[in-house]
Amino acid sequence: MNVAILGVGTVGSSVVKILKKNKELIKARSGVEINPVIGFVRDLSKKRDVDIELSDDINSILKRDDIDAYVELMGGVDRPYKIVSEILKQEKPVVTANKAMLAYHRYALQNLAKNTPFGFEASVAGGIPIIKALKEGLSANKIEKIVGILNGTSNYILTNMMQNGVNFDEALTKAQNLGYAESDPSFDVDGFDAAHKLLILSSIAYSVHGDPEDILVKGIRKISSEDIFFANEFEYVIKLLAISKIEDKKVELRVHPAFINKDNILAKVDGVMNAVSVYGDALKHSMYYGPGAGGDATASAVVADLIDIAKGNKSPMLGYNTTLQNVKLLSQNDIKTKYYLRVRVEDKKGVLATIANVMSENRISIDSFLQKPRLKDEKYTTLFFTTHTSLEADIKKVIEILENMKFVLNRPFMIRIES
């Protein structure tokens, strides 16, 4: 089986390396030799440590008769979508790691891939075989809920903040110095990367439609040392979670920092590692853990997809032969969960009573409350609340009301609690 690698960066080079290094093993497992024969690059003059013929002429590569499968690792959305569509129209198999392309075009691609293998294991959680687990391993189950730590950069930063007491900016700088975060970290720390991945997993789980813009996405920039303090006091860990649930054919999708209990197994997923908890009606809770990024880890998934193609294994791209469910996205305002609220206020009589009243009038019931003794000469103090399960619309209303009260210093900061 001859393979063309479109995009020969870190992952593409690793794919070539693994196909050569583990050639015998791969042949024994797949039954055929899988040979990387050509790589597409934009800039031929750039030096690359990869043992494969390179070309900057995408059209000639797409026309070659001797290519049996294409690996798309170019990044971007519309350009790779156009190229991958062309390949699928030729009924040639495609393997991709491109989560953004899938987040926007997965159903269009599924239509094109009706008779053609299309692998995208590498698009979510690097080399962890979570797509295969959802499509095949758990295929007997109605999936009820997915909770993932899907962004290694954010998890590295949060782990550092929790364990070493550094603030967000310091942790981000450290992550950038170690190559775990981009110079513009927005895609990772603001939750969009995890949102793309959550959409992909949820499409396999529930056949849900929707674009990244439709879902609730919050990042980790505003988490303060006071939130970390509270988490430690109350036996919580803060993680950037990607959560999807189905109830009454409504799918709830959200990405946000969350408090989780210290004894939740996801609380032990530290540093750049990823993990996905899946809840099904038969198996109940299972969890998948591993490196979510890196050349070799991602290439591990790309090559596994190629081996599946070589074996002739075919599964419908998103797991379904026929559309089963007519599910809809739950409106963000209808999401129900528990909340943590940090409110910076003037330390004077009546403040707590007023806040408690605002909550009660908006159907928010307080579960726990903490006020630290005020420092001498300090005019302000911080109040920490956690609530019982409440409606997103109600907590938003409360935050708005509180923000406009004279004795409240800044906009109250909210973190959701996942139990």
Next chain:
Amino acid sequence: MNVAILGVGTVGSSVVKILKKNKELIKARSGVEINPVIGFVRDLSKKRDVDIELSDDINSILKRDDIDAYVELMGGVDRPYKIVSEILKQEKPVVTANKAMLAYHRYALQNLAKNTPFGFEASVAGGIPIIKALKEGLSANKIEKIVGILNGTSNYILTNMMQNGVNFDEALTKAQNLGYAESDPSFDVDGFDAAHKLLILSSIAYSVHGDPEDILVKGIRKISSEDIFFANEFEYVIKLLAISKIEDKKVELRVHPAFINKDNILAKVDGVMNAVSVYGDALKHSMYYGPGAGGDATASAVVADLIDIAKGNKSPMLGYNTTLQNVKLLSQNDIKTKYYLRVRVEDKKGVLATIANVMSENRISIDSFLQKPRLKDEKYTTLFFTTHTSLEADIKKVIEILENMKFVLNRPFMIRIES
């Protein structure tokens, strides 16, 4: 696709239930309807809560032309092996949860299943799709090491001992009362169940041959409250681990209680849950977690195998089309690891020096040492040692020498340390 269920106990009933309850979902995923049409039972008079025709005539079931796949859930070794062999000779697909049959006959079955799908996901770690992960998800990787918590009964007992301070007998009784342990718990708590599962996983990972009797198997009966005390002091957790490693084409297989560091993610696998850590050359460390037993969890794997068969997906049974490696089992005496030693001795001058000498003469180097203050009127005291990496043969020699020393009360107790 018509399916016969051979053995309609807890798991068999769950298989029927899931096939019926999730019928539409399964059809959407597999493309066909999967119908359980007949169940084989030994005793027709026994009342069963299952909605399927039952028969006690195995031969007539095996001869039916309208059966497209068989699910073997009878238990035992030789009888099911004979029956499964007959089915495979007819080139009809088989799905089984029978770990003992596979531990002894997996290569013979693989030969018979050359052209016939053979699913056994349910044989290891219940519904966790670990067989699929090893055969397909991680197929790009040279597997280097597997570390599993594969016996839920033992893990439940050890978790209870660690967290609630009860001793082995109390924890076992509680497990039996809750239905987590058999009245004769030997198969679970003495390590044989985990050994069967380890052999299956290791055959997929390294094509290793061998019977359960060939490998190092130790149970958890002799773990005392003093070992728990030491574990807590030194930030360890005790788990019954199933470990396999490959080095220089030698495969090391062992099942034994082990100290693992509290921050190892396996240390968080509590109660009846199972988990498997897999180390590969590309993906490095990944881990798979979930319920290791129970009707629905195990049936989840059985039905997933049936769906794969319905899709027409074929993989070589143990993952290889051709034999790749000529690997051998490492002799038990050549295993190298770190050790913990608990030695009950008369509390008198010269004892520690003598023991230290014995160790040193046998190439055992001490890493840490602990002696608790002796209680008043107590003639004996307990010494706790941990060692640097040593040879199994050497530590066995040391234990033998110490056991025969006058000032040593009982045979010293050893637990391996997995780092």
